[in-house]
Amino acid sequence: MLMLIIIEGTMVMPVYTPALHRNNNMPRNELISRYFAQGYTNKEISQVLMAVHKISISISQIKRILRSLDLKRRKVNLPLPGIIGAIYKIIENSGQCLGYRAVWKRLTTEFGFFIPRKSVMELLRMIDPDGVTRRRKRRLIRRRYTTPGPNFVWHIDGYDKLKPFGFPIHGAIDGFSRRILWLEVGPSNNNPQIIARYFLDTVEQLGGCPQRCRCDLGTENTVIEEIQVLFHALSNYEIVRNCFLYGKSTSNQRIEAWWSILRRQNADWWINFFKDLRQSNLFNDADPLHVECIRYCFMDVLQKELNQVVIQWNQHTMQVKKNNESPGGKPDILFFVPDSCGTRDYIVNCDQNDILYCQQAYGESRPIHGCSEEFISLVNLILPNHDRPSDVNEAADLYGQLIFQLSFYDK
Secondary structure (H helix, E strand, O other): OOOOOOOOOOOOOOOHHHHOOOOOOOOOOHHHHHHHHHHHHHHHHHHHHHHHOOOOOHHHHHHHHHHHHOOOOOOOOOOOHHHHHHHHHHHHHHHOOOOOOHHHHHHHHHHHHOOOOOHHHHHHHHHHHHHHHHHOOOOOOOOOOOOEEEEEEEEEEEEOOOOOOOOOEEEEEEEOOEEEEEEOOOOOOOOHHHHHHHHHHHHHHHEEEEEEEEEEEHHHHHHHHHHHHHHHHOOOOOOOOOEEEEEEEHOHHHHHHHHHHHHHHHHHHHHHHHHHHHHHHOOOOOOHHHHHHHHHHHHHHHHHHHHHHHHHHHHOOEEEOOOOOOOOOOHHHHHOOHHOOOOOOOOEEOHHHHHHHHHHHHHOOOOHOOOOHHHHHHHHOOOOOOOOOHHHHHHHHHHHHHHHHHHHOOO
């Protein structure tokens, strides 16, 4: 099962893949096992071992190691009840937005079931026929987009569809590989210091910044601009003047296109869920206390789901489309192994001391659970020793308890 390693105090993508373990001495066979569990082909495993871990190994040797570890992509006599149970768990709540390819990917990475995609499609048609019909929609024809390689341009933007309920989202995507660099929910996606912290934590994780950042016009991006220019100047990079680009939101093509994917795969369910709470008079978005309550109960659960969406996206295989000059393949492979498609990494290396200084001088950590310290103290006072929710149902139960208890304080 996929393991998520989250370092407390940082606001950056979980270290979900060994490629993000910088300076890690993980044994070779364990690396192969981890990449296998993430759905990589033998060729992709060989490429990423060489590009990221500097381990030279042939495809035939990888096959022998996989056999010795009893790791097979097509297993026989898989427990059908277990597979069906896993599918039901995946499509519960916001998973209703997922198509059969996304469900197949989660079966592989989260449950260790290696079955044909066609079988998953047939099972979904039986288990969730209404959902299959609902997801059959035509795709829009989009403009062509080209960029030379990974870390040449990062597209940065905020997502406001959940903002009316107290959950603004902020994200960034690499223009070449379409790898999601961060996707964070917090109390604000307009605070320049919090957004700068997202950027800086990602720069620290990758060891450098992009050649260019592409952002919308707005004061929330001013600190990122200053940091980007500073890193380029400190690196003696020749193109400091054009390292940060502003433009209209509709022109920020890469990230705007991905927001529609997020809407289909996750956000749409949450929008309807919070609307139901509001229509049932259980949530009043004009009441600051209600907003604090809903953030306290649901923000961590929502962030956990956003992490799942991103990890699944970064490890899925994108097909080469007609009249589209973007390469096909897994975003993680395109990002970490640019040689596989005949290009190079355009990252601008940054000194760790410079990154640390900027984190302390310009960055601001997101509030715990998205709430004020005073509100958290109040919750601990009226509900001492309560457990943090791990899923939507537990979060809804906690929210109901809080609203009920706090109603006595209003009287």
